[in-house]
Amino acid sequence: MKKLFLLFSLLPLSSSLFTLTAGGFQIPQQSVKSMAYGGAFAGICGDASALFYNPAGMNNLYGQNFTAGVLGLYPYVSLQTPSYGNIDQTSSVYTPIDFYWVGQFCDKWRIGLGVNNQFGSAASYPDTWEGMYIVQKITLKTFMFQPSVSYQICKHLSVGGGFVYTLGTFGDTKAIPVSSNTTSNGEVTINGTGHAFGYNFGLFSKIWETGNDSGSHQCIQLGVSYRSGLPMTVPNGDVTFSQIPASLATQFPASEKFSTKVNLPGVFTAGVAYKFSCCKNWDFMVTYDFNYTMWSTYDSLHIAFTNPNTPNQGFQYNWKNAMAHRMGAEVTYKKSYSFRLGYYIDGTPTQDGYLSPEIVDANSSGVCFGAGVKFCKHYSVDLAYLRSDFTTTSKTWTSQGFAAAYHRVINIFGIGVNYQF
Amino acid sequence: MKKSIIYTAIGALALSACTKTQFSTPAYSPGSANFTNTVSVGNSLTQGFMDGGLYYNGQKNSYPAIIANQIQSAVKITFNQPMVTGNGSGYIHLVYENNQFSPIQPGDDSTAGVNPCDQDPSWNTWGDTSKRYNNLGIAGIRLTDCVALTPMEKLINNVAVNWQTTPFTGSRPVGNPYGRFINFGSVLANPIQYIDVIRKSKATFFTCWLGNNDVLGYSLNGGVITSLTVPGFGTFALDTITPPTAFAQKYDSILTAFHNMGAKGVCATIPNVSSIPYFTTVPIYVTVNGNPQYLWITTKTGVRQAMPGDLICLPAYSSVLTGVGFYKSNPLPDNLVLDMDEVANVQSSTLAYNSSIKSIAASYGYPVIDMYEFLGTLQKSYTIDGMTLTAQFIQGGAFGLDGVHPNARGYAVIANQFINQINLSFGATIPLADVSSYPGVNFPNF
Structure with a gap:
């Protein structure tokens, strides 16, 4: 046990060896409760979304547990380029959902199923804008289906894991710099569906616990988890070319097929939570998670067209692995009314010279708060709000000859319900 | 407790109202430059010559016009160009x-009935010399034509630039049709x-x-020097390379003129002509x-086979298609080939010009853009902006x-080089032109 502790305690230290830089297109808010904790959940494992954050933490739950939530993710992004004082992204609302079920069938085993959208990204710009040859509209959506199981090895240690099936859709529209007497540029839209398989693994320990009959109780929980990368292949997507001068129809036919591969990254998480209650009415909790996301798998994107005359496309992104620090706190009154606060520092995987207007990202931080109300023994509702705001200086995507300063505000509203019996 | 929830909801709504991400417009400034009367001098590149002609849509996208348009963000100025109507001189x-x-030349009506890019009827009367213009670029003008070093040269230069349809009884028109918006007086008087x-x-x-x-001029004509005989004056060599010493003297005269009127400005070096599509499209061999x-090519030292380093001019394309150059007995003519000796002449002169441009401009404190x-x-x-531009033909x-x-699109990229230099040298903050908004090659839609 002590050894395990050492391992845990080393991890946050070793993080300082890396520059503080999980951003990208991951959505760390995979349950409304965890969102209010700044995304920290591997150590607390307080509801069925533990299945996602740390499958071993499912052993922290008893009976049948259902959690479902929906987020309204509102991004606002503006750019300033060397040519224009301000350009606004045309905002699009993104509504990731999550659903988890964790069931106890005997003392030591839990099984569960989760469905969520771990990765997603959307950006849309006016049809005619300075970067239209890079992006007009881009969307990536993923649905993860993950049956999982956990087992309590001994009093202090549980282990869990699961299988992750991912269904992803990828869509991209941009202008092509070819014009005629009647058209100022061509346009290409690609849409594809892909699949990937991965796994999820975790360890969870309620390593220290003390309490007495007067209601005073303290405990420390630790969790580590690893979610594998998901190499998603999009084998046979649809391509539509439009507004193409007739003389270039050989290169850009009205429709054809494409293939690509999107490497979704693996994520390593270590978390710790401390809970205490000093009297019957008040419970307190603080928690911290460290994420290390292997974004370096997203180094490039290659689009191969079936028509040999259509030039294939290749883009270097050169992302690097990125870290995030997440912390949350909770006060609960009479076991029914919870108030939550969270904060995170999220490092961007983007590097200097590789910032694309397709995915606007930078080192960022966010504040979160939330509330939970338990109406009865079975039902509770969670609400959460998150806000993140950053402004960058002028950043380039050198290989595409594009430069801009970016200002991004994200507001996320979440509502979730829990049912337990 | 319910109240707290309401407060939380109100707080959340208040925060969601804070979604303003817009950047405020930068205070674009002319810096220490006074753009009130901006004058651009140069040749076809400056005039907005495009696709082998001077036409309205080309001219409105000349790099001086693009620069002037961008300057408007910092300070309102008037920038007049001698605009042609419609197709102007006609274009390819x-x-x-x-x-x-x-590529179909203007005047070539053989392919598809009436050529939609033929000369505009107004072209023959274009050129209002009573107006003042800011863009003084004249297609085809050489530096050597701008300033005379001798009285005789003054007359020769005037013959070169001053368009006259019937200068002498029975002679063909002489002068430069693209300079008709300027009053060049009369040759003798x-x-x-x-x-x-x-x-x-x-x-x-x-x-x-x-x-x-x-x-x-020398390069495009494959290094062949043509001559013009003007009765009563003699014979003048055209398309020669200007000697670098004369070039330096004349460049100095131009900058002295600007210096004397207290103007600030920017100069640019001469690009290397041997890598433009005109010389890189037709290969030196056929497979x-x-x-x-x-x-087989004709050079000043006789007929020989082309070697790496020789350049074939673009107009040779149709000749090669008909088999010219395949046999020693039927070589490509001299004027369609810039052979390696001629390339060397061009290179050494270009480098000499550029070194003069840099040192002369420096002596007046004028910054130089290295267009070479x-x-x-x-x-x-x-x-730029997701578009990759190269010198490949079409x-x-x-x-x-x-x-x-x-x-x-190419002119917009060039205009941005000027703007970058202006911003750097004069502390100005003029926004760059949005290259993506300028048209590229017009592809046929049928």
């Missing part, structure tokens, strides 16, 4: 037949020089990109049964259909 356009693209026009321009700011044609067969280097980059590959995206002059 593309047709697509039998899976290939062919009152020859007015280009530099005289500059001196009277009252420029507060200038751009100077003169000198390209002092090597380009026969998988083997390269080098074309920048166009070298553009000719290889230059990516497909490259930066050059027009004459293989010599940039298209609007």
Whole structure:
């Protein structure tokens, strides 16, 4: 046990060896409760979304547990380029959902199923804008289906894991710099569906616990988890070319097929939570998670067209692995009314010279708060709000000859319900 | 407790109202430059010559016009160009037949009935000399034509620039039709020089990109020097390379003129002509049964097979298609080939010109844009806003259909080089032109 502790305690230290830089297109808010904790959940494992954050933490739950939530993710992004004082992204609302079920069938085993959208990204710009040859509209959506199981090895240690099936859709529209007497540029839209398989693994320990009959109780929980990368292949997507001068129809036919591969990254998480209650009415909790996301798998994107005359496309992104620090706190009154606060520092995987207007990202931080109300023994509702705001200086995507300063505000509203019996 | 929830909800709504991400417009400034009367001097590149002609849509996207348009963000100025109407002089356009693209010259009505890019009827009367213009670029003008070093040269220069349909009884028109918007006086009685026009321009700011044609004319003509006989004057060599010493003297005169009127400005060096599509499109060999067969060319030292280093001019394309150059008995004529000796002449003169431009400009404190280097980059590959531009003929995206002059997109890229230099040298903050909004090659839609 002590050894395990050492391992845990080393991890946050070793993080300082890396520059503080999980951003990208991951959505760390995979349950409304965890969102209010700044995304920290591997150590607390307080509801069925533990299945996602740390499958071993499912052993922290008893009976049948259902959690479902929906987020309204509102991004606002503006750019300033060397040519224009301000350009606004045309905002699009993104509504990731999550659903988890964790069931106890005997003392030591839990099984569960989760469905969520771990990765997603959307950006849309006016049809005619300075970067239209890079992006007009881009969307990536993923649905993860993950049956999982956990087992309590001994009093202090549980282990869990699961299988992750991912269904992803990828869509991209941009202008092509070819014009005629009647058209100022061509346009290409690609849409594809892909699949990937991965796994999820975790360890969870309620390593220290003390309490007495007067209601005073303290405990420390630790969790580590690893979610594998998901190499998603999009084998046979649809391509539509439009507004193409007739003389270039050989290169850009009205429709054809494409293939690509999107490497979704693996994520390593270590978390710790401390809970205490000093009297019957008040419970307190603080928690911290460290994420290390292997974004370096997203180094490039290659689009191969079936028509040999259509030039294939290749883009270097050169992302690097990125870290995030997440912390949350909770006060609960009479076991029914919870108030939550969270904060995170999220490092961007983007590097200097590789910032694309397709995915606007930078080192960022966010504040979160939330509330939970338990109406009865079975039902509770969670609400959460998150806000993140950053402004960058002028950043380039050198290989595409594009430069801009970016200002991004994200507001996320979440509502979730829990049912337990 | 319910109250707290309500407060939380109100707080959340208040925060969601804070979604303003817009950048405030920067305070674009002219810096220490006074753009009130900005004057651009130069040749076809400056005039907005495009696709082998001077036409309205080309001219409105000349790099001086693009720069002036961007300056408007910082300070309101008037920038007049001697605009032609519609097709102007006529220009080259593309047709697509039998899976290939062919550039069609204005006047060539053989392909598809009436050529939609033929000369505009107003072209013959274009050129209002009573107005003042800010863009003084004249296609084809050499630096050597702008300033005379001797009284005789003053007359020769006037013959070169001053368009006259019937200068002498029975002779063909002489002079430069693209300079008709300037009053050059009359050859004998009152020859007015280009530099005289500059001196009277009252420029507060200038751009100077003169000198390209002092090597380009020679190059485009494959190093063949033609001559013009003017009765009563004698015979003049055309398309010669201007001697570098004369070039330096004349460049100095131009900058002295601007200096004397207290104008600030920027100068630009002469690009390397040998990598423009005009010289890189037709290969020096054809492939026969998988083997390269080098074309036979005519050089100043006789007929020989082409070697790496020789350049074949774009107009040779149709000749090669008909088999010219395949046999020693039927070589490509001298004027369609810039052989390696001629390339060397052009190179050494260009480098000498550029060194003069840099040192002379420095002596007046005028910054110089290294277009030799920048166009070298553009000719290889230059990516801007997701578009990759190269010097490949037609497909490259930066050059027009004459293989010599940039298209609007190429001019926008050049304008941005000027703007960058102006911002740097004069502490100005003029926004760059949005290259993506300027048209490239017009592809046929049938």
